[in-house]
Amino acid sequence: MAKRLFFSPSKSNAAGVKFGEASFDLLTDFLVNLDKRNKDDLPTKYCANFKNKKVVEYILLITKELRLDPLAGYHAVELLQRFMVKYIEDFITAPTPKGATSNHPRSYEDAVYNKLKDKFPLIIFSCVQLANKLSLHSHMIDNNTAVHFLHSVGCTVSKQVLLESELMVLKGLKFRLNVLNPLTYVEILLEVLGHNEPSIPLKHLYHYCHHVLQFISLERTAIYETLLMATTECVSPSREQREKFVPVTEDCMLLGVGVIAVAAFILRKWEQVVGELSHITRISKRSITDFAHATLVHIVGIGSSVNPLS
Numbered sequence: 001m002a003k004r005l006f007f008s009p010s011k012s013n014a015a016g017v018k019f020g021e022a023s024f025d026l027l028t029d030f031l032v033n034l035d036k037r038n039k040d041d042l043p044t045k046y047c048a049n050f051k052n053k054k055v056v057e058y059i060l061l062i063t064k065e066l067r068l069d070p071l072a073g074y075h076a077v078e079l080l081q082r083f084m085v086k087y088i089e090d091f092i093t094a095p096t097p098k099g100a101t102s103n104h105p106r107s108y109e110d111a112v113y114n115k116l117k118d119k120f121p122l123i124i125f126s127c128v129q130l131a132n133k134l135s136l137h138s139h140m141i142d143n144n145t146a147v148h149f150l151h152s153v154g155c156t157v158s159k160q161v162l163l164e165s166e167l168m169v170l171k172g173l174k175f176r177l178n179v180l181n182p183l184t185y186v187e188i189l190l191e192v193l194g195h196n197e198p199s200i201p202l203k204h205l206y207h208y209c210h211h212v213l214q215f216i217s218l219e220r221t222a223i224y225e226t227l228l229m230a231t232t233e234c235v236s237p238s239r240e241q242r243e244k245f246v247p248v249t250e251d252c253m254l255l256g257v258g259v260i261a262v263a264a265f266i267l268r269k270w271e272q273v274v275g276e277l278s279h280i281t282r283i284s285k286r287s288i289t290d291f292a293h294a295t296l297v298h299i300v301g302i303g304s305s306v307n308p309l310s
Contacts, residue, residue, distance in 0.1 A: 027195060030188045031280070034253065037180055042247045049249075050084045051077055055124065056217050062128050066141060066149065070210065074181040075131035077217070080124060082179065083172045088112055119165070121155050126166045134177055182213060185256030192280050193260070193273065200273060208263035212295070216259060219298050224249050227294035257283055258291035262299070265292060 056077055063073035091112055116123070129141055141149075143159045150157055157165075170177075186209050194202040216223055227248070232241050248254065257277045264273035274292075278285045 027188070027192055031192060034180070034185060034188060035281075038185075038251065038253045041180075041252075042250055050081050051217070051220055053218050053221070055080070056220070058121075058124060059128060060214065060217070062125065062149075066128075066145070067139075068128070068132050068141075069135045071181070071183050072128065072132040072135045074183040074213075074217070075134065075179070076124075076127040078179045078181045079127040079131055079169070079173065079177065083123070083127065083169050086172050087116075091115075121153070122150070122157060122161070122165045123169060125150060125155075126162075126169045129166055130169060130177055180252060182217070182252055182255050182259070185252045186213060186259050189256050189260060189277065189280065193276055196280065197272065197276050200269060200276075201267065204267060205260065205263050205269070205273070208266055209259050212262045212266075213259045215299060216255070216262075216295055220249075223294050223298055226297060227291060230290055230294060253281055254283060254287065254291060257281055257288050258295060261288050261292040262295050265296065 059076050059080070060070075060073045062068075063070060063076070125146070129146065132141060143162060146162055147157065147159055150162070187206075190202060190206055190209065193200060193205075224245075228237050228242065228245050229235060231245065231248075234241065237245070260277060261270070261274050264270050274285055274288055277283070277288060
C-alpha cells in the first residue's frame with residue numbers, strides 16, 4: 001500500500017521543483033515547511049492590505065503581457081504587500097525633520113500617497129521583475145523590454161531609474177525575496193493530493209485552480225467579507241470581530257485548500273477531494289466548506305443565503 005501524506009511535526013527544508021515531478025520525500029518536506037511558514041507569517045491583529053483588485057489586476061496583466069510564469073505574478077503581489085507595509089512602518093516611525101512645515105496631510109494614508117503616487121506603478125513593476133528573477137520557469141525581462149513596456153503604459157522612465165527602483169524595493173525588503181505565495185500552496189497541495197489519490201484528474205483540477213485563484217485574488221475583499229459574515233453570523237461585524245478575523249484573510253493554507261475545493265466542486269469531485277484535503281492539512285471540512293461557499297456565491301452571482309454546496 002502506498003504511503004499517504006499529511007502534516008507531521010518533523011523538521012524540514014523546502015526547495016523549488018517543477019510541478020508534477022516531486023518525490024515522496026520532497027513532498028513530505030514541502031508540507032511541513034509550508035505549514036510552519038504559514039503559521040509564522042500569520043498576523044496577530046492588524047495587517048495593512050495592498051492586495052486590492054486594481055493592484056492585483058495590474059500585476060496579473062503585466063505578467064500576461066510579458067508572457068511570464070503566473071507564479072511570478074502572485075509572488076509579486078506578496079512582495080509588494082511586504083514592501084508597502086515596511087515602507088509605511090518606516091514612514092510612521094521616522095522623526096520629523098527640524099524646520100519641517102506644520103501643514104501635515106490629513107492622515108498617514110494621504111502622506112504616503114503624496115510621496116508614492118508617481119512612483120507606485122514603477123514599484124509594482126519592480127516587484128514583478130524581482131519575482132520573475134526567482135521563477136524557475138520564466139524568461140528574464142531585459143532592461144530594454146522593461147523600459148519599452150513601461151513607456152507603452154504611460155510610465156516614461158530611463159534604465160537608470162528602473163534600476164534605482166528595483167534597488168529601493170530590494171532594500172525595503174532587506175533582500176528577503178523568498179516569500180511564499182498562494183499558487184505555491186495550491187501546487188504543492190495538488191502534488192500531495194495526486195500522490196494520495198491517483199484517481200483524481202489532477203491536470204483538469206490544476207487548470208481550474210488557476211482560474212479560481214485568479215478570481216479569488218481579484219474579488220478578495222468581497223469573498224472574505226462574505227466569509228466573515230458567515231463566521232460571525234452577523235451582517236455588520238464589529239471592529240473586534242474584524243480584528244480577530246485578520247489571520248483568516250492571511251492564511252495561505254486555507255486559501256490553497258479553498259481554491260482546490262472550489263475547483264473540485266466545479267469538476268464534481270467535491271467529496272473525493274475535500275475529505276483528502278482535510279486529512280492532508282488538518283483543516284476541518286467545515287472550514288473548507290465555508291470558504292468554498294463564500295467563493296461560489298460570488299462566482300455564480302447568487303445571494304449568500306443560498307448554499308451552492310447543498
